[in-house]
Amino acid sequence: MTGTAAISTAIPSPPRGTTYNNYLIIDEKVALVDTVDRSFFSQMKCNIAHALGDRKIDYFVINHLEPDHAGCLAEAVEKYQPEKIYTSPMGEKAMKAHFHYEDWPVEVVPTGSEISLGEKTLHFVETRMLHWPDSMLTYCPEAKLAFTNDAFGQNIASSERFVDEYDRHEVLKAMKEYYANIVLPYSPVVLKTLKALGEMNLDIDMLCPDHGLIFRDEDCAWVLEKYKEFAEQKPQNKAVLVYDTMWASTEKLILAVATGLNEEGISVKVMNMKHNHHSTVMSEVFEAAAVVVGSPTHNNGILPMMADMLTYMKGLRPQNKLGAAVGSFGWSGECVKILNKWLEDIGCEVVEPNVKVKHIPTHETLKECVELGRTLGKAIKEKTA
Numbered sequence: 001m002t003g004t005a006a007i008s009t010a011i012p013s014p015p016r017g018t019t020y021n022n023y024l025i026i027d028e029k030v031a032l033v034d035t036v037d038r039s040f041f042s043q044m045k046c047n048i049a050h051a052l053g054d055r056k057i058d059y060f061v062i063n064h065l066e067p068d069h070a071g072c073l074a075e076a077v078e079k080y081q082p083e084k085i086y087t088s089p090m091g092e093k094a095m096k097a098h099f100h101y102e103d104w105p106v107e108v109v110p111t112g113s114e115i116s117l118g119e120k121t122l123h124f125v126e127t128r129m130l131h132w133p134d135s136m137l138t139y140c141p142e143a144k145l146a147f148t149n150d151a152f153g154q155n156i157a158s159s160e161r162f163v164d165e166y167d168r169h170e171v172l173k174a175m176k177e178y179y180a181n182i183v184l185p186y187s188p189v190v191l192k193t194l195k196a197l198g199e200m201n202l203d204i205d206m207l208c209p210d211h212g213l214i215f216r217d218e219d220c221a222w223v224l225e226k227y228k229e230f231a232e233q234k235p236q237n238k239a240v241l242v243y244d245t246m247w248a249s250t251e252k253l254i255l256a257v258a259t260g261l262n263e264e265g266i267s268v269k270v271m272n273m274k275h276n277h278h279s280t281v282m283s284e285v286f287e288a289a290a291v292v293v294g295s296p297t298h299n300n301g302i303l304p305m306m307a308d309m310l311t312y313m314k315g316l317r318p319q320n321k322l323g324a325a326v327g328s329f330g331w332s333g334e335c336v337k338i339l340n341k342w343l344e345d346i347g348c349e350v351v352e353p354n355v356k357v358k359h360i361p362t363h364e365t366l367k368e369c370v371e372l373g374r375t376l377g378k379a380i381k382e383k384t385a
């Protein structure tokens with residue numbers, strides 16, 4: 001008997017939870033594609049015993065060495081004693097660096113390699129930097145199915161297994177959040193990989209990521225198209241205003257900029273760092289044409305939560321953004337200069353004149369902020385026309 005069984009291991013922590021998926025392929029040989037986070041090893045063993053009965057696992061396929069997928073690999077090798085462990089060339093290097101093994105039966109499978117399980121074959125495609133240099137995709141042509149590891153993941157834990165069984169709006173939202181916070185810096189690689197996969201002309205009925213729900217039938221084309229859109233980072237008619245404030249002066253400046261943007265018909269999202277996690281902010285920034293940042297001067301710098309946010313944003317390398325900065329100060333007044341430098345480092349095109357105010361904004365200062373919002377709004381409309 002041959003078949004394919006999916007195993008999902010759920011945790012509840014992000015808003016919709018998440019899963020660490022791994023997969024068993026049951027043929028003449030049995031292959032386990034990926035493992036799970038170490039803390040879920042017991043649950044994985046139970047799921048495997050339930051799906052496999054007395055049969056042994058012959059092969060491991062390790063698509064990615066990050067510990068959420070390979071954290072229990074040493075324990076799994078000890079438990080299942082696989083004949084072979086297949087991984088990419090960079091995967092072998094990462095495996096050695098993580099586990100310092102001496103006698104594991106590792107076999108490197110670069111792009112173009114294939115193995116037989118009996119009726120089914122597995123073909124390997126390196127997908128470097130999606131998410132790490134070692135990442136690869138495993139394709140089974142007989143089942144028209146690809147195991148994509150991090151690619152196409154979403155942080156959703158549910159009793160449903162397939163995207164078509166779940167609320168599509170929520171799936172898309174989760175896909176965007178995942179992309180904005182994990183895949184975004186590798187967008188050029190996503191475009192190259194999608195092109196390469198297209199040229200391979202793989203016949204695919206199912207895309208099985210290692211986080212969240214599985215895409216099947218027409219949803220495969222849907223997620224591929226969405227990833228192309230995400231990677232192209234075309235800006236939308238939207239601005240995100242992200243700030244922290246000490247005594248509400250910077251908040252007043254931000255709200256006045258929001259008024260100006262609104263008057264130009266721009267969709268506005270105002271996000272106080274005291275009430276928003278940086279990943280939530282990044283999910284909004286991802287699609288926006290502009291980001292407005294605000295902080296008072298604090299000890300000759302900016303407030304720490306804004307420094308944290310900007311450090312995170314810079315690492316994710318968002319493209320095609322306009323930027324503007326506002327801030328209040330008591331005496332030294334470096335905030336706007338520092339915020340502008342951050343915007344430039346992130347790669348934003350800075351729209352002037354930025355606004356800063358000593359202590360409490362006057363009516364005139366707030367009018368300057370409204371005007372900055374209008375100027376930025378016009379620039380957004382030109383950019384998104």
Ligand code: FEO
Pocket residue numbers: 064066068069131132150210211
């Ligand atoms: Fe889900 Fe790169 O690990």
